[in-house]
Amino acid sequence: MLWTLQHDHRKALAFLEATAPDLHQKVGTPRYAIEDALEFLTSEYLGGHVASMEMKSRLHGLFCRFAAANYLGNNYISSPLQKIIHSLLRHSDRREAELLYDAVVAFGLKLSLYTLTQFMHKFTGIGRPDLAMDALRRIADSPVDLSSDAIQYSCIKLLRSPFPSAERYRLQSQLVTEMLETGIRPGIPMLNAMIFNAVEAGDFQTAYAIFETARIHGIRRDTITYSTLLKAALHSLDESLVKKIMLMAEEDGALPRNNQLLFCLVTTIMQIAQSSGTEDPSRLSGYQLMLQIYARYCDISPLQELGIWVNPLGNSGGPTPVSQPSPQLISVMILGYLRLCAQPLSMEQLYHRYQGFVAQNHPLIAPTAETEHLANAFLFTLGQNRATFTMCSIILRDMLVPPASTIVKVAKPTIRTWTILLRAYFFNGQRAAGEKIIEMMRAKGVKPNIVTMNTIIAGYAAMQDPTAAVNAMQELELAGFEPDSFTYKGLTRVAKRDELLNALRNVAGKTDQAQEDAQAIEDPTPLENGHVPSPQASRSTHDNSQGNSQEKLLEVSSQLHEQINDMVKATNLQSGNFP
Numbered sequence: 241m242l243w244t245l246q247h248d249h250r251k252a253l254a255f256l257e258a259t260a261p262d263l264h265q266k267v268g269t270p271r272y273a274i275e276d277a278l279e280f281l282t283s284e285y286l287g288g289h290v291a292s293m294e295m296k297s298r299l300h301g302l303f304c305r306f307a308a309a310n311y312l313g314n315n316y317i318s319s320p321l322q323k324i325i326h327s328l329l330r331h332s333d334r335r336e337a338e339l340l341y342d343a344v345v346a347f348g349l350k351l352s353l354y355t356l357t358q359f360m361h362k363f364t365g366i367g368r369p370d371l372a373m374d375a376l377r378r379i380a381d382s383p384v385d386l387s388s389d390a391i392q393y394s395c396i397k398l399l400r401s402p403f404p405s406a407e408r409y410r411l412q413s414q415l416v417t418e419m420l421e422t423g424i425r426p427g428i429p430m431l432n433a434m435i436f437n438a439v440e441a442g443d444f445q446t447a448y449a450i451f452e453t454a455r456i457h458g459i460r461r462d463t464i465t466y467s468t469l470l471k472a473a474l475h476s477l478d479e480s481l482v483k484k485i486m487l488m489a490e491e492d493g494a495l496p497r498n499n500q501l502l503f504c505l506v507t508t509i510m511q512i513a514q515s516s517g518t519e520d521p522s523r524l525s526g527y528q529l530m531l532q533i534y535a536r537y538c539d540i541s542p543l544q545e546l547g548i549w550v551n552p553l554g555n556s557g558g559p560t561p562v563s564q565p566s567p568q569l570i571s572v573m574i575l576g577y578l579r580l581c582a583q584p585l586s587m588e589q590l591y592h593r594y595q596g597f598v599a600q601n602h603p604l605i606a607p608t609a610e611t612e613h614l615a616n617a618f619l620f621t622l623g624q625n626r627a628t629f630t631m632c633s634i635i636l637r638d639m640l641v642p643p644a645s646t647i648v649k650v651a652k653p654t655i656r657t658w659t660i661l662l663r664a665y666f667f668n669g670q671r672a673a674g675e676k677i678i679e680m681m682r683a684k685g686v687k688p689n690i691v692t693m694n695t696i697i698a699g700y701a702a703m704q705d706p707t708a709a710v711n712a713m714q715e716l717e718l719a720g721f722e723p724d725s726f727t728y729k730g731l732t733r734v735a736k737r738d739e740l741l742n743a744l745r746n747v748a749g750k751t752d753q754a755q756e757d758a759q760a761i762e763d764p765t766p767l768e769n770g771h772v773p774s775p776q777a778s779r780s781t782h783d784n785s786q787g788n789s790q791e792k793l794l795e796v797s798s799q800l801h802e803q804i805n806d807m808v809k810a811t812n813l814q815s816g817n818f819p
Contacts, residue, residue, distance in 0.1 A: 286331040380422040409441035496537035499566040527580040538565040548577040567607040599643040612651040623664025666699025698730030706743040
């Protein structure tokens with residue numbers, strides 16, 4: 241065997257199989273020698289490449305015969321055999337994993353904690369929570385610490401497994417019950433997973449109950465606990481709950497020194513305020529509440545220097561601020577001001593003031609330029625107004641060529657930045673500027689995504705150039721993207737439907753996809769449902785009628801104008817508005 245392993249390991253498996261009588265008689269070849277050879281072959285055949293089904297079947301068969309002959313009912317199995325099981329499991333499919341586990345259980349093999357947790361992970365991944373729980377019960381029956389990180393992590397992974405959406409929360413809750421019955425006592429990471437499941441399902445009452453349970457039992461809550469509860473506050477649009485969470489975090493000592501949690505608090509307030517209409521006065525009060533929370537813990541001077549300090553809602557009433565705000569926190573405060581209470585011209589002044597602090601290397605403000613988020617926010621906000629959209633070129637220049645005095649590494653434009661720029665120029669009718677941006681993207685090797693392409697299509701359509709819009713849609717398809725509902729909604733911004741139909745007919749003879757695009761606009765039903773039929777489904781319909789595709793398109797064109805108008809009404813789109 242040693243010679244075969246050394247010179248031709250491919251023949252070693254056949255050689256080992258030939259010792260089958262030895263495997264049963266327990267005489268002759270020592271057990272450790274067979275173990276070592278099987279471990280080597282399992283690692284050799286399965287490690288680093290995918291073994292054939294036949295090879296895996298032979299290895300599984302050898303393992304079962306060897307285990308039955310040598311370990312049946314044994315309370316101890318050797319380390320090499322544990323490794324063999326683990327290797328077989330790691331490279332098994334769903335059926336093989338189930339058979340391997342059945343064999344292990346039938347032989348009464350005493351698996352190590354590591355091997356059992358690997359079975360849990362495998363069964364979690366293949367959608368067998370019942371077997372994962374069976375492995376967990378076997379762990380609980382052994383003398384191990386159920387609060388160990390390995391066991392808690394395995395439980396969290398199982399609780400967060402991707403169950404079918406209709407049954408997810410019921411199955412998750414059932415698993416929690418079964419885990420508690422096995423003797424698992426959740427630590428804070430596991431409690432966080434339970435809270436997250438409840439929030440995800442909209443069961444906020446249970447989420448709060450779990451939170452309170454942790455408090456009663458003296459389990460220290462962490463940033464993830466509070467940020468998960470803040471998701472519940474956001475879902476329920478409850479500002480008072482945000483304040484309550486803030487006070488509980490303060491009581492736990494998580495505030496005032498936790499900038500990450502403070503960031504989550506003010507971001508949640510901003511998102512709740514954004515949910516109201518653009519003219520709703522609660523948007524301003526939302527920003528004032530952001531200021532109140534910020535001022536409770538942090539130095540307000542950076543906001544005062546920027547000029548975005550307005551009277552907060554009452555006195556913060558908290559401890560004396562001790563924290564220097566993080567760049568992320570300052571960024572979200574600026575973002576809140578832009579979204580909730582600034583006027584176009586004041587935003588232009590704010591940008592110049594902000595950029596001045598970046599150029600002067602302000603210790604707290606300048607680092608916010610190291611990500612593109614604020615630049616994108618200024619671009620988006622200023623680009624929506626005809627009085628300020630010319631600022632977009634200045635912002636782009638500052639990103640591409642920062643002032644020489646700037647020490648921080650200013651973020652370069654991302655694909656989202658370029659898309660926002662295209663939106664700003666096309667929205668304001670600046671076609672030449674928009675096309676210049678497209679040229680710059682190409683020159684810099686920036687590949688558009690489907691959002692970028694849909695922005696270009698909608699931009700040309702809004703400027704009433706159906707030919708350019710249809711050509712842009714062809715470019716979208718050539719880039720490997722499939723037109724979606726936003727693509728077709730963008731096309732409906734062409735006021736003269738007959739011109740749009742003509743543009744589509746002009747390319748109908750060139751590609752089958754052009755015909756599908758015309759039909760997608762012709763039929764409003766899929767778009768009203770937020771669904772676009774797959775190209776494969778469409779093509780299968782047309783495979784038997786390619787010869788008369790042009791005729792079919794001409795047949796429906798006379799009815800298309802009226803149908804598109806119906807679609808526009810159904811989807812509440814107004815011609816000329818930008819997405």
